[in-house]
Amino acid sequence: xxxxxxxxxxxxxxxxxxAKKYGYxxxxxxxxxxxxxxxxxxxxxxFREIESNCWDPGKRIQECDRHGxxxxxxxxxxxxxSYWAEANDALDLSRFLNDHIAEVVSTYPTRFxxxxxxxxxxxxxxxxxxxxxxxxxxxxxxxxxxxxxxxNLSDPRYYSLFERMEEFGAALFIHPWDIMGTDSxxxxxxxxxxxxxxxxxxxxxxxxxxxxxxxxxDLRVAFAHGGGSFPSxxxxxxxxxxxxPDLCAVDNNVNPRNYVGQFYLDSLVHDETVLKGLIAFAGxxxxxxxxxxxxxxxELEPGSLIRSLTDIPDADIERMLSGTALEWLGRPxxxxx
Numbered sequence: 296x297x298x299x300x301x302x303x304x305x306x307x308x309x310x311x312x313x314a315k316k317y318g319y320x321x322x323x324x325x326x327x328x329x330x331x332x333x334x335x336x337x338x339x340x341x342f343r344e345i346e347s348n349c350w351d352p353g354k355r356i357q358e359c360d361r362h363g364x365x366x367x368x369x370x371x372x373x374x375x376x377s378y379w380a381e382a383n384d385a386l387d388l389s390r391f392l393n394d395h396i397a398e399v400v401s402t403y404p405t406r407f408x409x410x411x412x413x414x415x416x417x418x419x420x421x422x423x424x425x426x427x428x429x430x431x432x433x434x435x436x437x438x439x440x441x442x443x444x445x446x447n448l449s450d451p452r453y454y455s456l457f458e459r460m461e462e463f464g465a466a467l468f469i470h471p472w473d474i475m476g477t478d479s480x481x482x483x484x485x486x487x488x489x490x491x492x493x494x495x496x497x498x499x500x501x502x503x504x505x506x507x508x509x510x511x512x513d514l515r516v517a518f519a520h521g522g523g524s525f526p527s528x529x530x531x532x533x534x535x536x537x538x539x540p541d542l543c544a545v546d547n548n549v550n551p552r553n554y555v556g557q558f559y560l561d562s563l564v565h566d567e568t569v570l571k572g573l574i575a576f577a578g579x580x581x582x583x584x585x586x587x588x589x590x591x592x593x594e595l596e597p598g599s600l601i602r603s604l605t606d607i608p609d610a611d612i613e614r615m616l617s618g619t620a621l622e623w624l625g626r627p628x629x630x631x632x
Contacts, residue, residue, distance in 0.1 A: 296613045297631055299408075299620035300359075300597050301468065302519055302561045302585030303367040306375070307395045308350040314338065317384045323374055335374075342374065348589040352399050355589075356406055362597050365617075365631050367588065368624065369396050370410040370438040373472035378443050382417035389414055389424050397432035405632045408624060409434040410468055413456075415443045421456050429463050435624040436466030436515075440473065441498040448498055449505025449546070457507055461514040466624050469498045470519045487592060495523025499558070500532060506547035508554045515623050517559035519585065521569070526576045529555065559623045561585025562601055562615060563594060570600055571607075579611035583619040 306325070313322035321338035328334060331347040348354045359367060371392045377385050389412050396409040411428035413421035428434040437460075442448065448469075460467055471494035474486040495518050502508050502516065518525075525532070533552050536543040556577055563585045564570050573582060584601055587593025594600060601615050621627050 297366075297617040298364045298584060298598050299366040299368065299617045299624075299629075300364050300586050300588060301368045301517060301583045301620045301623070302470075302563060302593075303355075303369060303588040304349070304372045304590065305355075305369045305396065305399065306345070306350050306372055307392070310391065313384075313388060317381070320377075320380055322377060322380070322388070323372075337374070346589070352403055352407070356403065358589075359406070359597075362599075364586075364597050366406060366408060366620075366629070368408045368410060368435070368468075368620070369399060370468060370470070371396070371412045373438075373440060373470050376412060376415070376440050376472055378414070378416045378440065378473075380416070382414050382420055385414035385416060386420045386424060390427075393424070393428055393432060393434070397434065400433070405630060408626065408629075410466070411437045413437055413439070415439055415453070415456075418452050418456050422459050425456065425459060425463070425465065429465050435626060436460070436468065438468040438470055441469060441471050441494040442473065442501075444473075447501040447505070449501040449507065454507070454510075457511055457514055461511045464513075464515075464625050467514065467516045468519070469495070469516060471495055471498075471523070492520060492523035495520055496525040496528065499523075499525045500551070502558070503551045503554050504543060504545075504547055508557050509547050509549055512557065515559065515625065517561060517583065517585075517623050519561055519563065519587075521562065521564040521573050521582075522560045522577075526560075526573055529576070556581055559583060559619060563587055565594070565600070567600065567603060571604065574607070574611070579607075579614045580619060580622075582615045583623060584616055 314320050324336045326334050333345050335342040377388055393411040400407045400409040411434045413424040415421050471491040474490035474494055476490045477486040480486050536551055559581050562582055584598050586597035621629055
């Protein structure tokens with residue numbers, strides 16, 4: 296079966312010292328300190344250790360071949376969003392990252408599909424870079440964060456971007472970033488284990504209660520990490536909508552459950568029972584393989600969880616391994632190697 300992984304991250308091997316270039320800020324830096332290894336730093340603070348599979352397309356292809364992944368959808372690492380920065384600088388950074396992804400895709404067009412990043416702190420600039428990503432760079436869509444400097448995606452200032460994406464037929468991938476509660480959960484990696492799922496639910500609820508899905512029914516949106524905590528709390532969310540419409544139904548009076556099946560989810564849930572529940576919740580036609588490659592909290596053998604579901608029809612397995620992804624990307628006739 297063909298396999299398309301919609302949730303993978305890539306960085307350039309090298310990039311300028313953006314803090315020096317722009318004159319401020321803890322922009323992410325990279326230090327290559329050993330063969331095939333590098334460390335990422337926010338300012339002078341260690342952020343993450345990475346290996347060459349984070350920047351080397353050849354290494355990625357080797358690992359994809361070993362895991363049976365035919366195509367990766369490439370997006371930047373969310374910490375690079377830099378929504379806190381001055382808009383002009385964030386646009387410059389976005390263009391640098393997008394040009395890099397487009398170059399990788401151009402070099403290996405049967406193995407990679409690109410998603411861009413845009414300066415969401417300035418929606419007008421974001422639209423201009425979206426148009427460049429789709430029109431000039433040939434990308435399938437963009438990746439954005441679950442909020443913009445604490446402002447939810449339901450804020451009217453972002454609607455024009457989503458409207459433009461629907462007009463373009465562009466895919467939208469929403470990934471947690473700048474995780475809520477980080478300062479109050481310093482131990483045990485809790486921001487990543489607890490905060491990230493809540494961030495994704497925050498974004499889904501913002502799209503629902505903000506009426507974005509209602510007004511833009513053809514916008515193709517995928518949410519990371521199996522929708523986070525949203526699928527397991529849909530009963531609570533629906534109940535809240537029913538008993539306190541004065542608080543929940545302010546901008547959209549349609550039951551939240553009605554939108555289940557209108558958006559896409561990746562398969563990154565790490566548990567067979569949970570994935571089966573997700574299939575029952577949204578349907579295989581709305582679930583696409585997502586691994587969070589090449590990071591340790593991702594699926595270390597991309598696609599293995601989906602393939603392990605022996606009591607699921609082969610058509611549903613195939614759909615989750617590639618069909619859903621190609622539909623969401625708007626690439627139903629993608630030419631594989």
